Amino acid sequence: QSALTQPASVSGSPGQSITISCTGTSSDVGYYNYVSWYQQHPGEAPKLMIYDFSKRPSGVSNRFSGSKSGNTASLTISGLQAEDEADYYCSSYTSSSTWVFGGGTKLTVL
């Protein structure tokens, strides 16, 4: 149950786009499409942003999009806004009927 690999930090200016990668194995990210992304602001609970690697829950801005290729999933945020500054985590269901999270990525809006 090794954690998925995410960059520790990314940054971008308002209006720009950024992409956060999430690399796993053939037993998790590469096994199912059940990859999800969560946004967490300091002191708050995580919030679901993307599920089934590319679907957006109702109420989540269409500036957030997801993709997957092989063992790597990605979250792209376009038109960066100040309120997007947060920690982002990917998660995947695994072939062992468990879940695994990424180590988290801190997004800084410059």
Next chain:
Amino acid sequence: EVQLVESGGGLIQPGGSLRLSCAASGFTVNSNYMSWVRQAPGKGLEWVSVIYSGGGTYYADSVRGRFTISRDSSKNTLYLQMNSLRAEDTAVYYCARVYSDYLNFDYWGQGTLVTVSS
């Protein structure tokens, strides 16, 4: 409206036991997959355990044999019994509902802090 409210956290000595509760409203715990996720101070999210609607349970390697997930349909509440607690179990513990169609965590509680220290 779906709500999850955790309770039961606190300061506990190493080797001790604690039971966390997660009271749900707006849906039926027994009919859903429910999970616990924890976050050590300043660290990332770590999946802990799941209970499926059919009653099956799974655990992370780090807690298997020490933690037990369960539920009470009459109280619509999820539990996490934690035994043989260690310093590394110190974390905010979140309960979360699992959306069974896509196996993601769609609703989260606000968390309860467990501190294991002498």
